[in-house]
Amino acid sequence: MSVAVEHVAVASAPRPKGFQITPGRIGLYAFLIISALFFLIPLLIVFNTSLKPMDEIRAGDIFDLPIDPSFAAWAEAWTSACTGRNCEGIRVGFWNSVKILVPSVIFSILISAINGYALAQWRFKGSELILGALMLGAFIPYQVILYPMVRILSTVGLYGSLPGIIVVHIIFGLPVLTLIFRNFYSGIPIELIKAARIDGAGFFRIFFSIMLPMSTNILIVALILQVTGIWNDYLLGLIFAGRENLPMTVQLNNIVGSVTGERTFNVDMAATMLTALPPLIVYFLSGRYFVRGITAGAVKG
Amino acid sequence: MSTIRIRNVNKFYGPLQVLKNVDLAIGSGEFTVLLGPSGCGKSTLLSAIAGLEEIQEGGVELGGRDVTHVEPAKRDIAMVFQSYALYPTMTVAGNMSFGLRVNRTPKAEIEERVSWAARLLQIENLLDRKPSQLSGGQRQRVAIGRALVRKTPVYLFDEPLSNLDAKLRTEMRVEIKRLHQTLGATMIYVTHDQIEAMTLATHIALMRSGVVEQFGHPEDLYQRPASLFVAGFIGSPSMNFLPGTLAPNGAGVGLELPGLGGGQQAVDVGGYAFAEPAKAGEITVGLRPEDIELVNDGPALEGKTLFVEPMGADSLAWFDVAGHRVSVRLKADDGKRVGETARLAVPTDKVSLFDPTSENRV
Numbered sequence: 001m002s003v004a005v006e007h008v009a010v011a012s013a014p015r016p017k018g019f020q021i022t023p024g025r026i027g028l029y030a031f032l033i034i035s036a037l038f039f040l041i042p043l044l045i046v047f048n049t050s051l052k053p054m055d056e057i058r059a060g061d062i063f064d065l066p067i068d069p070s071f072a073a074w075a076e077a078w079t080s081a082c083t084g085r086n087c088e089g090i091r092v093g094f095w096n097s098v099k100i101l102v103p104s105v106i107f108s109i110l111i112s113a114i115n116g117y118a119l120a121q122w123r124f125k126g127s128e129l130i131l132g133a134l135m136l137g138a139f140i141p142y143q144v145i146l147y148p149m150v151r152i153l154s155t156v157g158l159y160g161s162l163p164g165i166i167v168v169h170i171i172f173g174l175p176v177l178t179l180i181f182r183n184f185y186s187g188i189p190i191e192l193i194k195a196a197r198i199d200g201a202g203f204f205r206i207f208f209s210i211m212l213p214m215s216t217n218i219l220i221v222a223l224i225l226q227v228t229g230i231w232n233d234y235l236l237g238l239i240f241a242g243r244e245n246l247p248m249t250v251q252l253n254n255i256v257g258s259v260t261g262e263r264t265f266n267v268d269m270a271a272t273m274l275t276a277l278p279p280l281i282v283y284f285l286s287g288r289y290f291v292r293g294i295t296a297g298a299v300k301g
Numbered sequence: 302m303s304t305i306r307i308r309n310v311n312k313f314y315g316p317l318q319v320l321k322n323v324d325l326a327i328g329s330g331e332f333t334v335l336l337g338p339s340g341c342g343k344s345t346l347l348s349a350i351a352g353l354e355e356i357q358e359g360g361v362e363l364g365g366r367d368v369t370h371v372e373p374a375k376r377d378i379a380m381v382f383q384s385y386a387l388y389p390t391m392t393v394a395g396n397m398s399f400g401l402r403v404n405r406t407p408k409a410e411i412e413e414r415v416s417w418a419a420r421l422l423q424i425e426n427l428l429d430r431k432p433s434q435l436s437g438g439q440r441q442r443v444a445i446g447r448a449l450v451r452k453t454p455v456y457l458f459d460e461p462l463s464n465l466d467a468k469l470r471t472e473m474r475v476e477i478k479r480l481h482q483t484l485g486a487t488m489i490y491v492t493h494d495q496i497e498a499m500t501l502a503t504h505i506a507l508m509r510s511g512v513v514e515q516f517g518h519p520e521d522l523y524q525r526p527a528s529l530f531v532a533g534f535i536g537s538p539s540m541n542f543l544p545g546t547l548a549p550n551g552a553g554v555g556l557e558l559p560g561l562g563g564g565q566q567a568v569d570v571g572g573y574a575f576a577e578p579a580k581a582g583e584i585t586v587g588l589r590p591e592d593i594e595l596v597n598d599g600p601a602l603e604g605k606t607l608f609v610e611p612m613g614a615d616s617l618a619w620f621d622v623a624g625h626r627v628s629v630r631l632k633a634d635d636g637k638r639v640g641e642t643a644r645l646a647v648p649t650d651k652v653s654l655f656d657p658t659s660e661n662r663v
Contacts (some may be wrong), residue, residue: 191386194353197453199400200374209399213390 048211050269052072073266077274081267083254090271093251097231097278100247104166105226107220108173115174116181117211121193122203131182137175146239153240160242168240169230177222184218185211221287228279248275303329303364303454303487307315310349310359312342312511319345320356321511327489327504329454332481334498335491335507338534343491344459346508350489351457352376363455379448380457383464385440387432387447394419394428397447417447419478423604425659438607458490462497474500495535499523507531525653529660532587532653539619540653541593541627545586547579547654554579556654558586558602558647560623565600568647573654576663584663587653591630594646601644602627609636621647 045062051069052060079089086092119127149168150159158164188211196206211217237247248256252275256268304477305327319342327333335343348354352373360369368376372654379400387396394415401411419425422442432440441461448456458477462470478501481488494497498505499519506516507530515527526532532540548555553571561568573579604620606625616636618629620643629645654663 189384189386191382191384192388193350194351194373195380195382195386195447196388196399197353197373198351198378198380199447200403201399205403210388210390256502 004103016033018279021070024038046269046272050266050273052266054262054264054266071270073264074270074274076264077255077267077271081255081256083251084258090248090251090255090274093246093248094274096241096245096251097237097248099162099170100165100237100241100245101227101230104169104173105223107166108170108177108226109222111170112174112177113181113212113215113219114207115178116183117185117202117207119192120185121188121211132174134178138179141173143235146235150239156262159240162241162245165237165247166244167242168236169233172236173226173229177226179227180222181215181218184215188214217289222280224286227282231279304362305455305487305489306351306360306362306365307346307350308360308362308597310346310356310361311351312354312356312358312610320349323359323511323513325506325511325513325516327487329487330485331503332488332490332501333476333504333506334502335506335508336493336495336498336502336534338493340510341495341508342641343508345490347380347457347459347489350379351380351486351558365472376455377453378455378457379445379451381448381459381461383460385432385444385464387440387443389432390465391436391447392429392431393424393443396432397450398441400451414450414452415446418446421449421483422446422476441465441469441473442476445477446530449480449484454486456484456486456488458488460493463492463494465512470497470504472554477501495537499535507534518567524651525662527589527662529585529587531656532655536589538590538628542586543586543588543622543625543627544657546582546585547584548581549579556584556586556647556652559625560602560604561647562601562603562644568600568649570649570652570654572650573652574627575654582659584596585655585657585660587655588627588647589651590628592648592651593627593629594648595629595631595635595639595643596646597644599646601646604643604645606639606643608639611636618643 047064048066049057050073051071052066052068053068053072056064056067077089078091080087081089118124119131153159153164153168158167192210193206196210201209231247232249233247234249234253237245238250241247241250252271255271305325306605307325309322309325310320310323311318323346325333337343345354349356350363352361352368352371356369357377360367363376363378385425388399391399397415397418398411406414415428419428422445424439424442424446425440427435427443432443436442437488441464444461461477462473463497465473476495477490481501490497490501502519504517505519505522507514509530512606515522515531522531522535526535526540527547533542539630543558545559546557547570548557548567553569554573554575555567556570557567561622602620603621604622607621609627609631610617611618611633614633616631616633618631618636618639620627620629627645631639655661656663
């Protein structure tokens with residue numbers, strides 16, 4: 001919140017008379033523009049190349065603008081790019097990713113929110129211990145747990161299936177998300193819960209009627225974290241999803257990696273752009289809330 | 302019937318005992334104030350009655366029903382919190398009706414009760430607002446309204462006025478008193494403000510460090526405080542205390558006081574209602590500022606005037622009596638006429654006497 005307030009204050013403050021271009025200001029802008037370019041140039045090259053036909057790519061420099069920009073490569077990447085002998089395009093991976101993403105995001109956020117609320121507002125016996133375990137869980141690199149996880153899932157018959165990969169994403173999301181929600185709910189006065197208890201509301205009624213409606217900002221933070229995290233995941237999808245459910249990232253790698261004859265850079269680049277788009281869109285739509293939620297959590301937690 | 306019985310309640314936070322053998326019987330329709338300084342356990346006791354805090358020993362009965370281990374929701378109580386605790390995402394009407402909606406009250410009845418409470422508290426025009434759009438006083442009214450719509454036989458108030466400014470506080474105090482008279486419900490009210498306690502209560506339970514020091518009518522606590530603590534806590538300015546000596550003789554009981562002049566060694570307090578026959582020895586004497594009169598002759602304390610505080614309706618004069626500071630409440634005019642010394646008559650029928658070691662009334 002404080003960030004937003006400062007912006008408003010700066011914008012509404014009267015400009016100093018005769019806004020002057022000082023050497024310091026030129027340096028500042030030069031630095032900012034160079035920094036932005038540093039991160040943007042790879043993206044621009046990818047986007048630029050995806051709009052060119054192969055002839056142009058072979059003939060010219062990667063920085064040359066397309067003579068006749070066309071989305072033909074995008075269409076090919078979407079519908080008919082090949083992974084091995086399968087030539088249905090990256091859309092298969094897209095829909096697999098959606099099928100993995102939606103339930104994983106919904107359940108991991110819902111469960112974490114309830115966990116965080118329970119840990120923050122209903123101090124029960126052992127709640128501190130559970131919190132400690134969660135902290136530990138949040139810091140363990142998940143490569144360590146991969147093999148045991150494979151064994152566990154294959155024991156219960158979920159290994160290499162859609163429910164399997166969803167369960168894995170939910171479990172790996174829980175520690176960090178629970179901590180985020182706990183910190184957020186710790187900042188909510190306990191008297192609200194007491195008032196609701198006297199009003200006759202139980203654990204879940206209080207959560208859904210009172211706590212959840214207050215959590216918009218933190219829900220959006222969790223949503224962005226989970227959508228980007230799960231969409232961009234490669235390792236877990238590769239290991240746990242099974243051949244039928246490989247997510248878009250894995251399929252992208254397969255498309256780029258399976259070379260028969262000439263390497264079609266424009267299709268590879270288009271497939272890359274398509275894979276990167278969903279998290280970007282989510283961020284552009286809700287980035288404002290993201291900053292707000294992070295700062296709110298930071299101040300209150 | 303909504304009597305409240307609190308039976309020998311003990312409560313601990315770890316090794317710290319916050320309620321010590323609290324035992325109260327509250328009649329139906331009474332307005333009981335739990336009064337005491339911060340940390341005396343009054344809010345904890347209220348939470349125990351509400352069921353928000355577990356008690357380790359003893360029990361709570363509401364309307365003759367043992368509710369010691371009953372959930373707050375099933376105790377048939379409503380409560381108003383110090384911080385108001387309004388649900389921020391709901392409108393005023395939503396806040397007030399939440400409890401009824403949870404309990405699946407029919408819609409028509411919910412509307413009827415909400416508009417009844419809104420009318421009673423004059424917040425009808427606020428029903429569609431969110432709590433964040435309300436002033437402190439309005440929030441307080443909504444919080445009270447949320448309790449009222451439940452129409453429970455028992456209402457609990459946890460320092461409801463302490464976040465309001467002085468003027469609003471007086472207004473709301475009158476409002477709460479009016480509500481109590483209108484509803485005839487049993488109310489328990491926690492505060493550290495003795496004025497609130499004296500004006501609202503039919504009974505006061507004065508607490509100190511987890512113990513109920515005295516439980517009774519406000520005038521009892523004021524006129525016949527059970528201990529030095531009660532005497533000092535209630536009344537503003539506080540009761541004057543002087544060290545004296547009791548000397549029972551055949552005819553009555555002599556009370557020797559420092560600074561006693563006019564050719565007298567002692568005043569007679571034979572008319573005092575001693576709990577047990579008076580014993581000779583040291584005693585602490587308590588005198589209310591308004592019970593002391595300035596006299597020209599007769600037995601009286603010789604006082605040197607320190608200063609006079611005019612307070613509009615009356616004046617407060619401070620005297621030095623043999624090294625002890627004594628305050629006397631005077632009429633505004635009399636305050637102007639106080640000379641350099643004065644003679645303070647001891648109201649033998651209105652003194653309070655305390656054992657200096659046990660600090661209890663004798």
